[in-house]
Amino acid sequence: xxxxxxxxxxxxxxxxxxxxxxxxxxxxxxxxxxxxxxxxxxxxxxxxxxxxxxxxxxxxxxxxxxxxxxxxxxxxxxxxxxxxxxxxxxxxxxxxxxxxxxxxxxxxxxxxxxxxxxxxxxxxxxxxxxxxxxxxxxxxxxxxxxxxxxxxxxxxxxxxxxxxxxxxxxxxxxxxxxxxxxxxxxxxxxxxxxxxxxxxxxxxxxxxxxxxxxxxxxxxxxxxxxxxxxxxxxxxxxxxxxxxxxxxxxxxxxxxxxxxxxxxxxxxxxxxxxxxxxxxxxxxxxxxxxxxxxxxxxxxxxxxxxxxxxxxxxxxxxxxxxxxxxxxxxxxxxxxxxxxxxxxxxxxxxxxxxxxxxxxxxxxxxxxxxxxxxxxxxxxxxxxxxxxxxxxxxxxxxxxxxxxxxxxxxxxxxxxxxxxxxxxxxxxxxxxxxxxxxxxxxxxxxxx
Amino acid sequence: xxxxxxxxxxxxxxxxxxxxxxxxxxxxxxxxxxxxxxxxxxxxxxxxxxxxxxxxxxxxxxxxxxxxxxxxxxxxxxxxxxxxxxxxxxxxxxxxxxxxxxxxxxxxxxxxxxxxxxxxxxxxxxxxxxxxxxxxxxxxxxxxxxxxxxxxxxxxxxxxxxxxxxxxxxxxxxxxxxxxxxxxxxxxxxxxxxxxxxxxxxxxxxxxxxxxxxxxxxxxxxxxxxxxxxxxxxxxxxxxxxxxxxxxxxxxxxxxxxxxxxxxxxxxxxxxxxxxxxxxxxxxxxxxxxxxxxxxxxxxxxxxxxxxxxxxxxxxxxxxxxxxxxxxxxxxxxxxxxxxxxxxxxxxxxxxxxxxxxxxxxxxxxxxxxxxxxxxxxxxxxxxxxxxxxxxxxxxxxxxxxxxxxxxxxxxxxxxxxxxxxxxxxxxxxxxxxxxxxxxxxxxxxxx
Numbered sequence: 001x002x003x004x005x006x007x008x009x010x011x012x013x014x015x016x017x018x019x020x021x022x023x024x025x026x027x028x029x030x031x032x033x034x035x036x037x038x039x040x041x042x043x044x045x046x047x048x049x050x051x052x053x054x055x056x057x058x059x060x061x062x063x064x065x066x067x068x069x070x071x072x073x074x075x076x077x078x079x080x081x082x083x084x085x086x087x088x089x090x091x092x093x094x095x096x097x098x099x100x101x102x103x104x105x106x107x108x109x110x111x112x113x114x115x116x117x118x119x120x121x122x123x124x125x126x127x128x129x130x131x132x133x134x135x136x137x138x139x140x141x142x143x144x145x146x147x148x149x150x151x152x153x154x155x156x157x158x159x160x161x162x163x164x165x166x167x168x169x170x171x172x173x174x175x176x177x178x179x180x181x182x183x184x185x186x187x188x189x190x191x192x193x194x195x196x197x198x199x200x201x202x203x204x205x206x207x208x209x210x211x212x213x214x215x216x217x218x219x220x221x222x223x224x225x226x227x228x229x230x231x232x233x234x235x236x237x238x239x240x241x242x243x244x245x246x247x248x249x250x251x252x253x254x255x256x257x258x259x260x261x262x263x264x265x266x267x268x269x270x271x272x273x274x275x276x277x278x279x280x281x282x283x284x285x286x287x288x289x290x291x292x293x294x295x296x297x298x299x300x301x302x303x304x305x306x307x308x309x310x311x312x313x314x315x316x317x318x319x320x321x322x323x324x325x326x327x328x329x330x331x332x333x334x335x336x337x338x339x340x341x342x343x344x345x346x347x348x349x350x351x352x353x354x355x356x357x358x359x360x361x362x363x364x365x366x367x368x369x370x371x372x373x374x375x376x377x378x379x380x381x382x383x384x385x386x387x388x389x390x391x392x393x394x395x396x397x398x399x400x401x402x403x404x405x406x407x408x409x410x411x412x413x414x415x416x417x418x419x420x421x422x423x424x425x426x427x428x429x430x431x432x433x434x435x436x437x438x439x440x441x442x443x444x445x446x447x448x
Numbered sequence: 449x450x451x452x453x454x455x456x457x458x459x460x461x462x463x464x465x466x467x468x469x470x471x472x473x474x475x476x477x478x479x480x481x482x483x484x485x486x487x488x489x490x491x492x493x494x495x496x497x498x499x500x501x502x503x504x505x506x507x508x509x510x511x512x513x514x515x516x517x518x519x520x521x522x523x524x525x526x527x528x529x530x531x532x533x534x535x536x537x538x539x540x541x542x543x544x545x546x547x548x549x550x551x552x553x554x555x556x557x558x559x560x561x562x563x564x565x566x567x568x569x570x571x572x573x574x575x576x577x578x579x580x581x582x583x584x585x586x587x588x589x590x591x592x593x594x595x596x597x598x599x600x601x602x603x604x605x606x607x608x609x610x611x612x613x614x615x616x617x618x619x620x621x622x623x624x625x626x627x628x629x630x631x632x633x634x635x636x637x638x639x640x641x642x643x644x645x646x647x648x649x650x651x652x653x654x655x656x657x658x659x660x661x662x663x664x665x666x667x668x669x670x671x672x673x674x675x676x677x678x679x680x681x682x683x684x685x686x687x688x689x690x691x692x693x694x695x696x697x698x699x700x701x702x703x704x705x706x707x708x709x710x711x712x713x714x715x716x717x718x719x720x721x722x723x724x725x726x727x728x729x730x731x732x733x734x735x736x737x738x739x740x741x742x743x744x745x746x747x748x749x750x751x752x753x754x755x756x757x758x759x760x761x762x763x764x765x766x767x768x769x770x771x772x773x774x775x776x777x778x779x780x781x782x783x784x785x786x787x788x789x790x791x792x793x794x795x796x797x798x799x800x801x802x803x804x805x806x807x808x809x810x811x812x813x814x815x816x817x818x819x820x821x822x823x824x825x826x827x828x829x830x831x832x833x834x835x836x837x838x839x840x841x842x843x844x845x846x847x848x849x850x851x852x853x854x855x856x857x858x859x860x861x862x863x864x865x866x867x868x869x870x871x872x873x874x875x876x877x878x879x880x881x882x883x884x885x886x887x888x889x890x891x892x893x894x895x896x
Contacts, residue, residue, distance in 0.1 A: 023626070023628065024631055026628070028628070030627075030633075031624075034658065036569050040538075059656065060557065060558075060656075061652075061656060062654055062655075062656045067636045071632055071633060071634055071635070071636050072633055073633055074626075074633050075656075076634060076656060077624065077634075077657055077658040078656060078657065079565045079568065079569065080562050080564075080565040080657070082530075083561075083565035083566055083569065084534070084565065084569065085534075086532070086533075086534040086538075087535060087537055087569050088538070089535055090535040090538040105555070107589075109508065109589040109590060110508075113528045113531075114528050114530070114531050116528075117532065118531055121484050121527065121531065121532065121535050137652070140651075140652035141651055141652055141653065142555055142557060142651075143555075143649065143650045143651070144650075176479075176525065178478040178522075179478075180471065180472040180474070180476070183469075183472055184520065185471070185478075185519060185521055185522050185524065186519055188519050202592075203588075203589055204509075204585070204589055205589065208507065208508075208523075208524060209526065210482065210525040297631070
C-alpha cells in the first residue's frame with residue numbers, strides 16, 4: 001500500500017547520540033562519534049533502509065561547559081562535517097549528505113565552494129544546514145571577544161544566503177564546452193560575475209566550481225525564533241527544529257508554511273522534519289526500560305552543564321532543590337531558552353528536575369514498540385505536524401539497528417515510507433524542485 | 449639493489465596538467481580536472497606505483513586573466529581540495545594526500561580542524577601546503593579591495609602556522625579515556641587551551657578534534673623568495689618550488705637546508721621535491737614530438753595571459769615582436785617574476801617568445817626515454833639538487849600512465865624508488881619524525 005504523503009526520514013548523526021549518556025550505554029561504541037569505520041557502517045545501513053539523508057550538525061568550538069561536565073562529554077572530539085561527508089559520499093551512492101556550516105564565522109566563498117564540490121562529488125546529494133552560531137565560545141576561536149548579537153547574526157545570515165546561492169549560479173548549466181578541437185573550455189556568455197556589495201559582505205565572484213548538480217544543494221534550517229521562522233519561510237527547503245507536542249508542531253507547521261505564499265513560495269517546497277529521539281523495544285515496557293537505563297547513566301555534572309547551555313547562563317551554582325531563579329534574556333538560542341523557561345514556569349520544577357530533564361534529553365521523543373512509534377509518526381504526518389522526522393538515536397549501534405530493522409519495515413508495511421529510492425539526488429528524495437539559475441533564465445526548466 | 453638515499457615522488461594534480469594545453473591533447477580527458485571518477489582512478493594508479501603523495505594545489509578565485517584566455521583555461525572549474533581529498537582518502541589506503549590552504553583568506557581554527565579531520569579519516573596521510581595567496585583576484589572574493597602586501601602576508605603566515613600547530617597540540621595523544629564505567633570521556637590534565645593573541649590572530653582553543661594521527665599533518669611549502677626560504681627553513685617538511693637548472697637547485701638546496709641548524713632543525717627533516725613536468729617516449733624523438741605536439745596546442749591568447757600572471761601586469765597590449773618593456777616590481781609572487789625577467793634579460797627574447805615559453809610551461813621539465821629521465825633524476829638526487837620530485841603530467845591519462853608504467857619501474861630497477869610502502873603514514877613515506885606535542889613533554893617520543 002502506498003499513500004499520497006509519505007514520511008521523509010533524516011538521520012541526525014552529530015553527535016551520533018543526542019542523549020548525554022549515549023556513549024556509556026552497555027554494548028555500545030563509546031568512540032562512535034569519532035570513528036570513521038563506525039560512521040561509514042551507519043551511513044550504509046541508513047542508505048540500505050532508504051533514509052533521505054545523513055545529517056551532521058556542527059560546532060566551531062568545544063562546547064561551553066565547566067570542565068566537570070566537559071570531561072563527560074563525547075562531543076569534544078568530532079570530525080569536521082565538510083571533511084567527513086565527502087569521505088562518506090565516496091562510500092555510498094544514494095543517501096543525502098547534510099552538513100551544518102555557520103554563516104557567522106565563515107566566508108561565503110568558502111561555503112559555496114565546499115558545498116558545490118560536495119554536490120558534484122556525491123552526484124547531487126548535498127544539503128547545507130545554514131545556522132548562525134549559537135555557542136558563545138565560537139566567537140573566541142575567530143578573533144572576537146564576544147558573540148555577535150542575535151539580530152546581527154540573522155541579518156548577516158540572510159545576506160550570506162544570497163551570496164552563496166548567487167555564487168552557485170555563477171555558471172549556466174551548459175556553460176562548459178570542453179571542446180579540444182576549438183580549444184574553447186567554456187562559453188563566456190554563460191558566466192556571471194556576482195559582484196556583491198552588501199551590509200556585511202563584499203564578494204566579487206565568480207565561483208571556481210561549475211553549478212552544482214542539484215542547481216543548489218538543499219537548504220536546511222532549524223530556526224524557531226521569530227527571525228528564524230521568517231528566514232526559513234523565505235529560504236529553507238528542510239527545517240528540523242522540533243516542537244515538544246503535536247499541537248505545538250501543528251501551529252509551527254501552519255505558521256511557517258503559511259508565510260510562504262506571500263514570499264512567492266509553494267509550501268510544498270519546504271519539508272518540516274522535526275528532530276525526534278526514537279527508543280524502541282519489543283514491548284513498551286522494554287523500550288521504557290532502555291530509556292530509564294540510559295537516563296540513569298547521566299551524571300549530575302552533565303545535567304547542570306546542559307542546563308547552563310540551554311539557559312545561556314552558568315547554572316552550576318544554582319540551588320538544586322529550589323525552583324529556577326529569574327533568568328535574564330541572553331544572546332543564546334532564544335527558542336531553546338524560552339521553551340525551557342516556559343516548562344519550568346508551568347511545572348514548578350526544581351533545578352535538579354530541570355538538570356535531569358535536559359541532561360537526559362528534553363526534546364521530542366518517541367518511546368515504544370515499532371507499531372506504537374509508527375502510530376505516533378503517522379499521527380504527526382496526517383495531522384500536518386510534520387513531513388517526516390530527523391531521527392536521533394539513543395545509542396549506537398543498537399538504537400540505530402532497532403530503527404532500521406524494526407521501525408522502518410513497519411513504516412514500509414503501512415505505506416508510510418519508501419521501499420526504494422525513486423531518484424538519485426537529495427532533491428529527488430525530498431520531492432524538491434531544482435532551483436532555476438537566477439542569472440540564466442533559459443535554465444529555469446531544470447530536472448525538477 | 450637499494451640505495452642510501454632514494455627519491456621521494458609526489459604527483460602534482462591540480463590542475464591535473466600544468467601545461468596550458470593539457471586538456472586538448474588527442475586521446476585525453478578534457479574534463480579530467482573536474483571528474484571525480486578520473487581523479488580516483490589516477491590516485492589509485494599512483495598508489496599502486498607507490499608514490500609518496502597526491503598533491504592538490506588551490507586558488508580561491510577563477511584565475512585572473514582576460515576572458516579571451518580564460519575561456520581556454522581548464523582550471524576554471526575545480527574541486528575544493530579539502531573536499532576532494534577526504535573522498536579520495538576513503539578510496540585509497542596508503543598514498544599521502546596534500547592540499548593547499550591559504551593563510552591569507554582563511555581562519556586558523558577552520559584550517560586546523562579540516563586537516564586534523566583529514567588526517568584521522570586517512571589514518572595519517574594528510575599534508576598541508578601552507579601558502580599565502582598569490583592570485584590578486586582572491587582578495588576580491590573575501591571582502592577586500594586589494595591584495596595584502598607581500599610582507600604582511602608572510603608575517604601573517606608565520607603566526608598562522610604557530611596557531612594551527614598549537615591547536616593540533618590541544619590534546620595529549622592519550623587524552624581520551626572513553627571509559628563507559630567511570631563516565632569519564634577524557635582526562636582534563638591532558639587538554640591544553642592555546643589562548644593565542646598575536647599581531648594578526650586571536651584564537652582561544654582548544655581544537656574540537658583529537659591530536660592528528662601524525663601529530664601534525666606534514667607541512668608543505670613552495671616559497672622561493674627570501675621570506676619564503678626563511679619560513680620554509682623554520683617550518684616546512686616538504687618544499688616543492690622548482691629551480692630551472694641543477695646548479696640553481698643545488699644552490700637552493702644548500703641555502704634552505706643550511707639555514708636549518710641555526711633554527712634548531714635537522715636538515716633531513718625537510719624534503720625538497722621540485723615540481724617537474726615529465727614527458728616520456730620510447731625514443732627521445734618520440735618524447736620530443738609529444739612535447740612539440742602539446743606546445744602547438746597553446747593558443748596565443750593563453751600565452752599572453754600566462755605572461756601577465758607571471759609578470760603581475762597586464763601583458764595583453766604588449767608589442768608581440770618587441771623585447772619586454774620595463775616591468776615595475778609588483779605584489780605578485782616575487783620569485784616567479786624575477787626568474788622570468790632574468791631569462792628575458794639574458795636571452796633578449798621578444799614578448800611573443802616569452803608568451804609561447806610561459807604558455808607552453810616554462811618550468812623544470814624532463815623530456816626523453818625512461819632511462820634518460822631516470823638519469824636526470826638520479827643526477828639531481830645524487831648532486832644534492834633535491835630529495836625527489838613532485839611530478840607534473842603533460843596530459844592525462846597517457847602522460848600519467850607513461851610515468852607509472854615506464855619511469856617508475858626504471859627507477860625501481862635502479863634502486864632509486866621504493867617497490868612497496870614501508871609504513872602507513874605520509875610521514876613514514878617521507879622519512880619524517882612525528883612532532884612532539886609542545887604542551888605535553890612526555891609525548892615527545894612518538895613513533896618517529
